[in-house]
Amino acid sequence: LGKSTFSSEKLYERTPSGIVMGLAWTALGGSTLYIETTNIRDSESKKMLKTTGKLGEVMQESTAIAFTYAKHFVHAVDATNTFFESNSVHMHVPEGATPKDGPSAGITMCTALVSLALNMPVKDNLAMTGELSLTGKVLPVGGIKEKSIAAKRAGVVDVIVPEGNRKDVNELDESICEGLTYHYAATYGDVFRVAFPDHPSNSNKK
Amino acid sequence: LGKSTFSSEKLYERTPSGIVMGLAWTALGGSTLYIETTNIRDSESKKMLKTTGKLGEVMQESTAIAFTYAKHFVHAVDATNTFFESNSVHMHVPEGATPKDGPSAGITMCTALVSLALNMPVKDNLAMTGELSLTGKVLPVGGIKEKSIAAKRAGVVDVIVPEGNRKDVNELDESICEGLTYHYAATYGDVFRVAFPDHPSNSNKK
Amino acid sequence: LGKSTFSSEKLYERTPSGIVMGLAWTALGGSTLYIETTNIRDSESKKMLKTTGKLGEVMQESTAIAFTYAKHFVHAVDATNTFFESNSVHMHVPEGATPKDGPSAGITMCTALVSLALNMPVKDNLAMTGELSLTGKVLPVGGIKEKSIAAKRAGVVDVIVPEGNRKDVNELDESICEGLTYHYAATYGDVFRVAFPDHPSNSNKK
Secondary structure (H helix, E strand, C coil): CCCCCCCCCCCCCCCCCCCEEEEEEEEEEEEEEEEEEEEEEECCCCCCEEEEEEHHHHHHHHHHHHHHHHHHHHHHHHCCHHHHHHHHEEECCCCCCCCCCCCHHHHHHHHHHHHHEEEECCCCCCCEEECCCCCCEEEECCCCCHHHHHHCCCCEEEEEEEEEHHHHHHHCCCCHCCCEEEEEEEEHHHHHHHHCCCHHHHHHCC | CCCCCCCCCCCCCCCCCCEEEEEEEEEEEEEEEEEEEEEECCCCCCCCCCEECCEEEHHHHHHHHHHHHHHHHHHHHHCCHHHHHHHHHEECCCCCCCCCCCCCHHHHHHHHHHHHHCCCCCCCCECCCEEECCEEEEEEECCCCHHHHHHHHCCCCCEEHHHHHHHHHHHCHHHHCCCCEEEEEEEEHHHHHHHHCCCCCHHHHC | CCCCCCCCHHHCCCCCCCEEEEEEEEEEEEEEHHHHHHHHCCCCCCCCCCEECCCCHHHHHHHHHHHHHHHHHHHHHHHCCCCHEEEEEEEECCCCCCCCCCCCCCCHHHHHEEEEHCCCCCCCCCCCCCCCCCCEECCCCCCCCHHHHHHHHHCCCEEEHHHHHHHHHHHCCHHHHHHCCCCCCCEEHHHHHHHHHCCCCHHHHH
């Protein structure tokens, strides 16, 4: 009602399992954008993804891509994990009255789902932005400068951005990127290594 | 049809289980806005939430968020409660001809569902307003002044508002907030403690 | 967000099973356009095709035609293959925010589905364009010149085009088609022979 931009800079001090901080970009500047996921307590045999948060068509499709990919990815890193076979999932993007769209929350959505399924929170003070393809490619996005400013304002330390945005980061003023550590992701595996450093499948890669 | 504002100031003298008084805000001022819930007598194996009351898209999504969260919350405060596994629920927002939208009834909806599931009415002369996130965060809303005026007109004594609206309450004229006790909620647990003071899980917290 | 054309020239160095490079044509010129497919990890008895990528109505219909035809074709070349009976499929066309439409990705979509079902990648450095009819006819498309330029820029060696576009290829400047080998397809079988040279059903036809 009258709110045209995001007001939640730091909704969570530490994000529990299933919740990941993303970065959004609007005409009015950058902002944080949390992806919240939780299992749905039901006994349906048909397991699905429910979404809320006034998501536009492209963002709606991003949730579907993230859901398909996350199921494959979780199976790949932990073949014994049956979370998605046993649970429907609800994904919400606060704030509920603010229309949101675009594909750049793809890796954030996928990471929230992976975190929920693995029951493992992501690294503290981490934020990310990047489009996800159906097979785990991470595609470049817009607004790196505005998103960096928003990340810093929210106390973020590590930022994951697409490999294809490396040049945009290199062009940032020192005053903007000072204090932020950028991690470049070409595929979702690169995101996973940064977000879940303590997961067993990452232990031999450090 | 043709009514553009709410006319029900005090629809219920005392709200039974499943019904909670919320506060709405329109261009014409504030008003009370009841959330009514009841179980549906059916034998479907698929348990769901049906909603009526000419709800807009955002408010429709609020009902889904409240439903997902209420199921988790009830399970957390009473693991033996199987209400939502055994019942479909109908949620209605009178008056049926008045279009309504916005996310600010989130905590009211959730509280109505919790009250229904626990079969426990909320505290008398209580009203509330606040957006609910999927994980139980209570987010600030607009119209605190107008909602306070409407609450007082309806004989409300206790008002639950989001922690993020504390500054708005502090700026209210004494003439408006006199006689109202404000309770600030950062998470849904804060709402629950005020609304259900006699619930066993709150007894050691008073 | 602001991107009005495709930026991914060579998203994949080598395309794994289920992924095929197509060629698109916009007012701004030609570009590569990948079709990504993967199975969906679910246990639904109803097997379906889910699509994402901001596809217009015509392209949406192309996916349905490709899905129907691919199921028939895979059964014809390998009667023991039960992939489509056992799996739902998700088809995505990056980049998610770019609206796409038109029928010319028909053979690319079908080939991605066939590749996924056979678990066999297509020939390296192959791209294709062509409308598919429901019975496997390959119909001519526009933009052969622009698509050829894009193919070359992306390191493509073999290009499959509809038989009906042979005259358009013949009219291309030597500077454009030099280094590209054109294969003409009248029916989908012609596409299959070029894309999967090592498939047993093609071995006696070489």
